[in-house]
Amino acid sequence: MAETPDNSVLLARILETLGQIQGDNKVFAASIDAMNGRLNALADVKKLKDAVKVDTPLRPVTPASKPVDAPFSPTTDIKDEDSAASKRPATSRIILTTYPGQSGIDPIIMNWGHEDPMQRGPVVVSRAGSTVRRRNAIGAHGGSYSIYHALAVAINELKVDHKPDFTNTEPAVSLGPFPQWSDPKKIVAMDPLGHLAPWLYKDYIGKEDVEIRPTIAITKAHMKLPELEQSMKEGRLKVDGKICLNESGELAVTKFAVEPVWYLPGVAERFGIDEGTLRRSLFENTGGSYPELITRGDIKLFLPPIGGLTVYCFGDPAKMSDPNVKLALRVHDECNGSDVFGSDICTCRPYLIFGIEEAVKEAQRGGSGVVVYFRKEGRALGEVTKYLVYNARKRGIDRASDYFMRTENIAGVKDMRFQALMPDVLHWLGITKIDRMLSMSNMKHDAIVSQGIPIHERIPIPEELIPADSRVEIDAKIHAGYFTTGKVMTMEELSAVQGRAWDDVDH
Numbered sequence: 001m002a003e004t005p006d007n008s009v010l011l012a013r014i015l016e017t018l019g020q021i022q023g024d025n026k027v028f029a030a031s032i033d034a035m036n037g038r039l040n041a042l043a044d045v046k047k048l049k050d051a052v053k054v055d056t057p058l059r060p061v062t063p064a065s066k067p068v069d070a071p072f073s074p075t076t077d078i079k080d081e082d083s084a085a086s087k088r089p090a091t092s093r094i095i096l097t098t099y100p101g102q103s104g105i106d107p108i109i110m111n112w113g114h115e116d117p118m119q120r121g122p123v124v125v126s127r128a129g130s131t132v133r134r135r136n137a138i139g140a141h142g143g144s145y146s147i148y149h150a151l152a153v154a155i156n157e158l159k160v161d162h163k164p165d166f167t168n169t170e171p172a173v174s175l176g177p178f179p180q181w182s183d184p185k186k187i188v189a190m191d192p193l194g195h196l197a198p199w200l201y202k203d204y205i206g207k208e209d210v211e212i213r214p215t216i217a218i219t220k221a222h223m224k225l226p227e228l229e230q231s232m233k234e235g236r237l238k239v240d241g242k243i244c245l246n247e248s249g250e251l252a253v254t255k256f257a258v259e260p261v262w263y264l265p266g267v268a269e270r271f272g273i274d275e276g277t278l279r280r281s282l283f284e285n286t287g288g289s290y291p292e293l294i295t296r297g298d299i300k301l302f303l304p305p306i307g308g309l310t311v312y313c314f315g316d317p318a319k320m321s322d323p324n325v326k327l328a329l330r331v332h333d334e335c336n337g338s339d340v341f342g343s344d345i346c347t348c349r350p351y352l353i354f355g356i357e358e359a360v361k362e363a364q365r366g367g368s369g370v371v372v373y374f375r376k377e378g379r380a381l382g383e384v385t386k387y388l389v390y391n392a393r394k395r396g397i398d399r400a401s402d403y404f405m406r407t408e409n410i411a412g413v414k415d416m417r418f419q420a421l422m423p424d425v426l427h428w429l430g431i432t433k434i435d436r437m438l439s440m441s442n443m444k445h446d447a448i449v450s451q452g453i454p455i456h457e458r459i460p461i462p463e464e465l466i467p468a469d470s471r472v473e474i475d476a477k478i479h480a481g482y483f484t485t486g487k488v489m490t491m492e493e494l495s496a497v498q499g500r501a502w503d504d505v506d507h
């Protein structure tokens with residue numbers, strides 16, 4: 001039976017409309033490409049002019065439709081650009097941003113939290129020629145050091161197409177995998193497969209020429225600290241030949257260096273905000289450095305330009321995840337002035353050393369001792385803010401009661417460490433409980449416990465290790481909620497706790 005004429009007309013119309021929609025989509029995509037090209041062209045003209053003006057060598061920016069490999073020197077006339085094309089090794093076309101579905105955009109699979117590494121996919125962030133369209137992450141490797149990488153390329157110290165040789169760089173000890181690695185709620189701020197990436201995904205590197213780098217490295221080392229040498233002499237620390245090696249207090253340690261990799265939906269959730277708000281704030285507050293935070297909603301990973309962390313593990317690393325042995329843990333945030341240079345205005349180095357000594361002792365008793373060191377200088381406000389606060393404290397009366405207010409007056413907040421992401425590394429290490437927490441911080445405690453890792457005992461810094469001038473800091477912190485087994489001062493008592501003035505320091 002033949003179809004009724006009405007139906008075939010209708011069908012023809014539907015097909016025609018579909019065709020038009022497809023056509024419109026192509027035009028739309030082409031317009032976006034063209035806009036990109038025009039932006040490049042505008043930037044091109046401006047930068048070329050600027051370069052001539054300030055006599056600065058600069059790679060030219062050319063329209064998307066006309067990629068040119070051309071070096072630019074201030075003496076080169078703009079018209080001569082093409083004639084110089086053959087001398088420039090890297091492409092000079094700048095891709096300002098990309099869009100999902102744009103022609104050539106083909107991100108490598110990324111199912112964050114999938115337990116099968118092949119289904120999960122590698123973290124791909126490089127903008128190298130063969131990788132730029134395959135990226136599934138925004139940002140750059142190396143955290144804050146990505147800028148030095150940029151400098152090295154800019155001055156031709158580093159070839160932009162350098163291929164790392166990872167021979168013999170494999171982790172010095174094996175770790176996991178743990179069930180936490182495939183829980184997208186538990187690990188959102190680092191890549192749980194980051195130490196294995198070049199080996200797990202060697203086919204992508206070898207067959208598809210995709211650049212994949214590890215974001216974690218694991219090594220073994222010896223370390224020596226003058227305070228622990230003293231502990232040996234005074235009999236607090238004993239030689240066992242395995243963890244504490246000799247009479248000079250030399251320690252055997254396994255170290256894990258971790259660079260941040262953020263799974264944006266998970267990070268946003270951890271802070272109780274929506275992903276869009278997080279992306280917008282990251283974009284705006286990095287000077288608009290990462291436009292793909294806005295244009296590539298399909299890319300969920302971001303390698304932020306911030307410091308990472310280091311895990312110092314004493315004893316057998318396999319014991320960190322063993323629920324049948326005790327674990328002592330210190331989570332320490334960087335304080336370069338005290339940690340390295342011995343400033344006595346705070347308790348940072350004394351507490352760090354105490355943490356290491358207790359970690360070593362726990363390992364010697366057959367358990368595990370771990371110190372995690374985060375690059376979050378000066379409560380993640382940085383040293384400039386920190387020194388401004390020191391000045392304000394020492395020029396006024398350095399009272400414990402004013403301690404946090406001084407920071408808040410300058411920075412607007414008293415602390416930007418926001419410990420919400422900190423427990424990820426504990427999940428990654430397979431830690432399921434902490435027997436002895438060598439920290440008084442209520443923020444660290446609450447973050448860890450809210451991630452489902454119980455803390456059985458909290459150990460404050462012993463009184464005798466607190467330098468006189470750091471009473472202001474420690475008493476203010478205890479008053480603000482830091483854990484203590486001692487007394488919490490009243491506000492009145494707190495105002496009586498005063499630090500040294502500059503005059504005392506000078507003499």
Ligand SMILES: [Zn+2]
Pocket residue numbers: 335338346347348349
């Ligand atoms: Zn400090």
